[in-house]
Amino acid sequence: MDRASVKPGLGTPLPIVPAATEGAPARPTPLPPPPPRFAVARRLVQGGVLALLVLAPFLDLLRFDLVAGVLVLAGHRLHPGVDLWAVYGIVLVGLLWVFGGALIHGRLWCGWLCPQTLASEMATKLEGKVLGKGRAAKRGPARALAYGGTVVAGAAFLAAAAVNYFLVPAQRLAPPQAAWVGFGVLTALIAADLLFVRHTFCLRACPYGVLLQLVQDPKTMRVGMADEDRAICMNCKACDRACFMDVSPRDRDRRTEAACLLCGLCVDACDRVFAKRGREGILHLRFPAGKPGWPTWLSRIGLSDARRLGLALVTLGVAVGAVLVMRSREGVSVTVRPRYDDSRLTAEGAVENVFDVTVSNGEETARGFDVAVDGLPGVVVRTGGRIEVPASGRVTARVALELPAGAAPPTAGAHPVRLRLVGPDGATVLEKSASFFVPGKARPR
Ligand code: SF4
Ligand code: SF4
Structure with missing residues (x-):
């Protein structure tokens, strides 16, 4: 019987492994x-x-x-x-x-x-x-x-x-x-x-x-x-x-x-x-x-x-x-867009400007603001002076400003004003610059 083919077991000799021949490369050890x-x-x-x-x-x-x-x-x-x-x-x-x-x-x-x-x-x-x-x-x-x-x-x-x-x-x-x-x-x-x-x-x-x-x-x-x-x-x-x-x-x-x-x-x-x-x-x-x-x-x-x-x-x-x-x-942000078509000088001499004021409230609670204006003597907020914004909400309000008849009339053209959002404590939360436009000719309301 070929000794190399004998299966190892109790009482049987182990298979003969040929010794490495001198000079031949050694077999690598498996990892x-x-x-x-x-x-x-x-x-x-x-x-x-x-x-x-x-x-x-x-x-x-x-x-x-x-x-x-x-x-x-x-x-x-x-x-x-x-x-x-x-x-x-x-x-x-x-x-x-x-x-x-x-x-x-x-x-x-x-x-x-x-x-x-x-x-x-x-x-x-x-x-x-x-x-x-x-x-x-x-x-x-x-x-x-x-x-x-x-x-x-x-x-x-x-x-x-x-x-x-x-x-x-x-x-x-x-x-x-x-x-x-x-x-x-x-x-x-x-x-x-x-x-x-x-x-x-x-x-x-x-x-x-x-x-x-x-x-x-x-x-x-x-x-x-x-x-x-x-x-x-x-x-x-x-x-x-x-x-x-x-x-x-x-x-x-x-x-x-x-x-x-x-x-x-x-x-x-x-x-x-x-x-x-x-x-x-x-x-x-x-x-x-x-x-x-x-x-x-x-x-x-x-x-x-x-x-x-x-x-x-x-x-x-x-x-x-x-x-x-x-x-x-900011948690609250505001953008102001003028509505030039709605600007008018009335026959009585008052000047009106209308703005779209968009307030975004990124906070988790609702916020309320009063709109105030300054920068031009005599100008006041006529309508849209209160803006309520729900939590995580955004509201666009139409705000009308008026320079009443009798206030010193500015020259025709754009005049800088500041629109301010005022919190319940009376402090200004945000403000935005805008232009108050005075038309050259009177237009009926
Ligand atoms: S696994 Fe792929 S790359 Fe690696 S030896 Fe085999 S055939 Fe060659
Ligand atoms: S998809 Fe994965 S397995 Fe197939 S060739 Fe690319 S790397 Fe290799």
Whole structure:
């Protein structure tokens, strides 16, 4: 009997392991199986993002108060019409990060932060567990029903989380009819996506993928191997099997680069393969090197040329500006618009001017103000002298000023005045400059 074929057991000799021949390279010592670092880190990030997305409206981090026409952001109540710069800055930062960032970090957003990716992966896993794969997939209607029901329940959960962004706290236990309609439509769309579309959407329809094909260049973050490592690739395809986007990280064609979500699962798979050979894998997720002479530390964080550095600085600048504008904004703000067509000099010699005074109250309690005017001797508030604004509300009042007949008439033309909002304690809360216009000709009332 061939001694090498004897199975080890009680009373049988151990198989003979040929001794290393002198001069021949020693076999590498296998490493313990490496932890799936990208898989673990990614699940933690995805779980955190999902929790944040669900909790954000409850914590007033982000929600849309459609009743008051207010955007609630990090506890600040922003009126898009009044706090235009803050809202514009925040939207711009989001667009710069999501779309401009595609140049720097490719589809990293899709692989690590996008809820569609997480939900699709969960649905695929659930399908494998409940229905099985291949021939085992025919497991009967009961399992198909269980799978479909679980997916629809998950879709309903995501739809409820999305609708919650548009409800005020008092509506959460008794949502209006429109919210139920939105919930139903969203549940159907998400369920259809998770049952029939999933990652095909990311591959074929996601506008972000299309945009990426337009903006990415050789310095965009990518997964791949160094040219010198290609020779030691064992073509085991463990990396291909790990990829849920159905691309091979060893390819460098445009399809791969546009489809790869930079999840790093293929890197984990390759690390496992090479651990048996006593070394780390040959696939890496990283930013390519910057141009010669460019600071290495900047290249390591993806800012490998002036274009990327400029984009990052602009995004940072806009973000800082938006935060400063938000922090410096008043709880109450006012805008004054003159209604020139309503300015008149009456036959009796009085001058009237009408203004639209819009007061926004970003505070949680209602506020009331008296309107006062100064800056032009004799001018008084004739009508609209009291403005009440509900909590988180905005009111536009028509305020008429009058320079009575008998007051020393100013010359025709515009005269500066100050409109003041006076609080209950008699103190001026806000004031705005305006022009009191004196027409050249008298017009009847
Ligand atoms: S190629 Fe690798 S990093 Fe890219 S999606 Fe597939 S598994 Fe993830
Ligand atoms: S897992 Fe690593 S060794 Fe195997 S095919 Fe992929 S790159 Fe090559």
